[in-house]
Amino acid sequence: MKTLRSFLDQLRALGPDELSTIDRPADPANFDVTAILEQLSLEKRYPGLLFCNPKDLHSQPSRFGLATNLFATRARCARALGLPPERDKMELSLAYAELERQTIPAVTIPAAEAPVREVVLTGDQADLAILPIVRHFEMDLGPVLTMATIMQDPDEGFYDLTFIKTFYKDQPRRAGLTIHSPHHLRILKKYEDRGQPAPVVNVLGHHPAFFLGSLALAPWGANDYDVIGAFLREPVRLTASETWGSDFLVPADAEILIEGVIPPGEKEICDPFGEVTRHYQAQGLKQAYDVTAITHRRDAVMQDVFSGHEEHWFLGSIPKEGSMFNSLQRQHGCVEAVHLPNSGAARFTAYISIRKDREGIAKRVATSALLESWQFNWAIVVDEDIDVFDEQEVLWAVYTNVDPSRDVDVLKNQYNIFYSAAGHQKVIIDATRPLDTVFPEKIRVPPAAMQRIKLSDFGL
Amino acid sequence: MERIFWVECRQCHGKFYCDYTLRHAGLQLICPFCKERFLPDEATSIDERWRS
Numbered sequence: 001m002k003t004l005r006s007f008l009d010q011l012r013a014l015g016p017d018e019l020s021t022i023d024r025p026a027d028p029a030n031f032d033v034t035a036i037l038e039q040l041s042l043e044k045r046y047p048g049l050l051f052c053n054p055k056d057l058h059s060q061p062s063r064f065g066l067a068t069n070l071f072a073t074r075a076r077c078a079r080a081l082g083l084p085p086e087r088d089k090m091e092l093s094l095a096y097a098e099l100e101r102q103t104i105p106a107v108t109i110p111a112a113e114a115p116v117r118e119v120v121l122t123g124d125q126a127d128l129a130i131l132p133i134v135r136h137f138e139m140d141l142g143p144v145l146t147m148a149t150i151m152q153d154p155d156e157g158f159y160d161l162t163f164i165k166t167f168y169k170d171q172p173r174r175a176g177l178t179i180h181s182p183h184h185l186r187i188l189k190k191y192e193d194r195g196q197p198a199p200v201v202n203v204l205g206h207h208p209a210f211f212l213g214s215l216a217l218a219p220w221g222a223n224d225y226d227v228i229g230a231f232l233r234e235p236v237r238l239t240a241s242e243t244w245g246s247d248f249l250v251p252a253d254a255e256i257l258i259e260g261v262i263p264p265g266e267k268e269i270c271d272p273f274g275e276v277t278r279h280y281q282a283q284g285l286k287q288a289y290d291v292t293a294i295t296h297r298r299d300a301v302m303q304d305v306f307s308g309h310e311e312h313w314f315l316g317s318i319p320k321e322g323s324m325f326n327s328l329q330r331q332h333g334c335v336e337a338v339h340l341p342n343s344g345a346a347r348f349t350a351y352i353s354i355r356k357d358r359e360g361i362a363k364r365v366a367t368s369a370l371l372e373s374w375q376f377n378w379a380i381v382v383d384e385d386i387d388v389f390d391e392q393e394v395l396w397a398v399y400t401n402v403d404p405s406r407d408v409d410v411l412k413n414q415y416n417i418f419y420s421a422a423g424h425q426k427v428i429i430d431a432t433r434p435l436d437t438v439f440p441e442k443i444r445v446p447p448a449a450m451q452r453i454k455l456s457d458f459g460l
Numbered sequence: 461m462e463r464i465f466w467v468e469c470r471q472c473h474g475k476f477y478c479d480y481t482l483r484h485a486g487l488q489l490i491c492p493f494c495k496e497r498f499l500p501d502e503a504t505s506i507d508e509r510w511r512s
Contacts, residue, residue: 170495272492283476284479419464
């Protein structure tokens with residue numbers, strides 16, 4: 001059975017480059033965790049981290065461990081999905097897109113057998129401050145939970161999972177939620193229109209494949225538990241929640257769950273928060289969240305995502321690249337690869353390579369690409385000999401192939417959810433070699449010589 | 461880009477920014493540095509320049 005602890009065991013066996021265990025006490029709310037992560041990132045080191053003795057928000061030793069940075073390399077994400085870690089580029093994205101089309105129905109087990117119900121906290125005991133919640137960046141409003149949440153459609157009964165932020169509000173059972181996901185918002189609106197509280201459950205620890213699956217671009221009405229089963233390659237085990245019983249099923253093998261409701265019409269001040277774009281989200285009025293119960297496994301480990309850094313970016317790029325490739329290939333038939341680079345926060349920018357056979361096709365592909373997500377601002381199209389996962393190659397194509405007067409287009413008054421100077425504009429850059437004029441050739445050493453000469457023969 | 465405005469906290473003088481919907485909403489902002497609550501007009505300074 002796949003759980004967070006089974007994955008941590010797998011990483012531990014691979015050594016400290018994959019999982020480093022930290023026994024020294026650390027205070028996540030006082031930036032200890034993110035200061036470590038930032039320094040590792042600056043050194044281009046991306047181990048998963050398991051803090052065994054973090055403090056809670058009462059500045060006491062937490063009853064929970066804290067795991068973070070688990071998604072910080074594409075190879076580790078591949079491993080989480082049961083794929084070879086060396087196939088971490090386009091093959092990983094295409095494998096993700098393949099899994100996205102499959103389902104494995106979830107199964108339900110009695111609450112008495114559910115690990116996540118080993119400890120049940122309600123009333124005054126359900127205190128958010130017992131958690132080792134991370135404060136990530138200096139202007140953040142406070143500690144923020146960064147993992148996935150579950151909502152249930154009140155009419156059709158399907159479950160929707162996505163990542164949203166939960167802001168600790170210096171109160172034991174009142175928090176703030178910032179929901180951007182279209183499906184979560186659609187479900188929330190149904191409850192608001194009826195004047196009813198909307199149930200929301202925070203999942204604070206599960207196998208990484210569970211969370212990667214929660215980001216699948218499943219259509220409205222799909223039961224995300226069944227979609228996630230395909231990513232786990234086994235059924236998600238569900239059990240009755242503490243608050244709503246069998247009317248709202250929760251993942252039985254989660255480490256920690258927070259059950260609560262969004263009370264109709266009630267708002268809380270949330271943000272700033274250091275977002276995926278590496279800017280702070282502006283302070284605003286968002287949904288209030290009232291906690292009804294916290295349930296957890298014994299010796300549970302809480303998970304967190306280091307926002308605005310590698311793991312946050314890969315959680316965006318891996319799910320989108322494969323589905324975008326499939327969509328563009330269906331429409332145009334000439335697409336070689338798609339990459340959402342970290343330099344664009346894996347949200348703003350798409351690099352697309354094509355087999356160009358006529359002028360104008362690159363801009364058609366780029367136009368289609370921009371429609372794939374309302375987060376995109378930039379679509380850059382290159383020839384198939386450019387590796388879109390190698391940013392230096394992509395930018396070389398931009399700097400050498402692009403005639404700014406002809407190959408760059410700006411589409412105005414388009415919607416984008418993130419703050420950037422581009423705002424609601426979209427930019428298309430055709431960085432392919434022109435076919436309608438003579439043009440220089442890219443240098444290369446003859447392939448026969450590359451084949452014939454071996455570095456080892458020259459003592460290198 | 462959605463409009464924002466910067467404020468300077470009246471207590472700790474920390475600076476942060478808010479969505480412009482809060483500028484005249486009659487709601488107290490919360491300083492992320494010291495948790496002081498204050499209305500935008502009570503801020504030590506406001507920068508709401510905007511290039512439309």
